[in-house]
Amino acid sequence: MTHNTPLSPRPHLPGVRRRVLTAAQLESHGVPAADLDAQCRPGGPWQQVLPGVILLHPGPPTSEERLHAALLYAAREPAPCVPAQPSPERPHRPAYPEAMITGLAALALHGFTSSPSLLALDRIDVLVPRDRRLRSTPAVRVVRTPAMPTPRQVTGLPVAPVPRALADAVRELADAEAVRRLLTEAVRFEYCEPAQVVRELDRAKLMSRPHVADAVDSLVAEGRAVAEHRLYEMVREFGLPDPVWNVDVRLPGGPHLGGLDAYWPEQAVALELDTRAPRQGEDALWSEYARKREHLERLGITVVHVTPTKLRDAMELQAAVVRTALMTSGDREPAAYVVVLPR
Template sequence: MNHNTPLSPLPHSHLSDVQRRVLSSAQLRAHGVSTARTTAQCRPGGPWQLLLPGVFLLHPGPPTSEERLHGALLYAGRPVIPAQGKTGTAPGYGEAMVTGLAALALHQFSSAPPLLSLDRIDVLVPRTRRLRSTGCARLVRAHVLPRPEEITGVPVAPVPRAIADAVAQLADANAVRRLLTEAVRGGHCEPAAVVKELNSARLLNRPHVVDAVDSLLAEGRALAEDRLYALVREHGLPDPVWNVDLRLPGGPHLGGVDAYWPEQAVAVELDTRAPRHDEDALWSEYARKREHLERLGITVVHITPRKLREAPEQQATVVRTALMAAVDRDPAAYVVVLPR
């Protein structure tokens, strides 16, 4: 018997090829294969082998990277067995999902090692799951699980969570920096989402992670500024003055803005805050500055890097509407505009 031999009594036409080569003990029993038969098949020189506790590889020889992924998920999760006589969908893995470097490889990160070179596959599971890491499966427990993404039929943690789980295992500062940089440059996610996960994982007390985060935030702001320049240019908005400080004549400093239209008294500010320990203080500073400017009659448009990336046309409409509405407002207070 091998993975090409039909299993009974349940049909397995709904299974992918790899799911026919790697099955759990529960799945084998559902297909009519007894524990004794499974044990016999796994004897030295036999056609099957034990991949992980309760998970069997239905061919001799080393497992492929895809088989290791599937096996780790079967071990960590609770596969769904379709009712007898029903094909249903392919077996699931409960709430388990691939995370860490394996997940980043599936997200096609060039800075992540190839799957076959990884000694272990990180699998994210609920904290109540009572299993131990073993063999090629390393369990990562979470109080709250993110919504997985499906890549080639495999449930995979979103990039920010996968990065946090990968960074938790890395002591190489350059490797951490490469992963964080690719996440932003590759358009996988915004810096704030990564920093939020790193903060939740309590990794921001590691010096090499803090240094990488500082580089990440600088990279993210530069990309957001480039997208803001492109938004003004490509959507036919009038040219503003860029990156300026606003002051009252002979008075206090009002704050810096990323773009300002003096005639319309409209300012755009990129909200590149990242959730760290000082998030509340940062937000209070943002709010105070915005309220002060608006009391002076200056309209402040806040734009996040994510909105600039995902909905630039909508953000251009918001800015254009603010500029057009200026003619119906009372004149703003005169402010001095200085380069920053």
């Protein structure tokens, strides 16, 4: 066939709504390879945007079409473009098996304002199992993992959870300010907890990069600020007595016992937020927490230990724990006298 050979009529594809399909899906609709080649030649009505992935119109793809094309390219045997009705014998099949959007594109889909828009991204990151034989292209970067996370469905697309998407985005960023903005937004707007992000960064072996370590320091500080705000909200919303906030306690003329986020002196009840970051050494820090708690409880002070996740997901339950500790204080032996100082 020469370029002067007239194009065959565009095939009619009943039931096909999406304008991005794989060559295999088109073949299942009766489009033979020769016709596909003819439709995709220069000046034709279709175009191959990725190996084996066809855009069913001329001109540049939309952001949505780029995302679907990236997933079709990366998926293991994508589902038929007209899915069969699920049944007990034939359960629903994911549209894009073993593939999900990650990195900056995933963050944009999650709603991050500090991530470039999809239109501004030259490349879409896709996450696939480590054993997949798949090459990156100028339009798609293939990211491999030994264990695929459970994807979130965003606008009908499988998208990596925020902590994983952040780690994949940070891996490609050398701009310290851009990294700091992404991590800060993740915590400030409660997309995830700091510990989840740090765990993914550590798993990706990114914590040795100075600009990432610096950004994590800001992340941990931001996470503490968010957790403290939730703590104030818990006391207010559930009608708990006002404690003294952010104090140090010590024995009269004796050693420093440690800092507390909230303390009810009359009931000798202390509350401590656990905002440890995994990179700081969980065993060592937990031992420090445990030693302080044991010392305070030997003095008759009840210590309530709360994590940011518990405050976010089960605030009412945490308020009930504190209220119970306050109400039962009269049943306990009087606590030792301690000096309470602003922290």
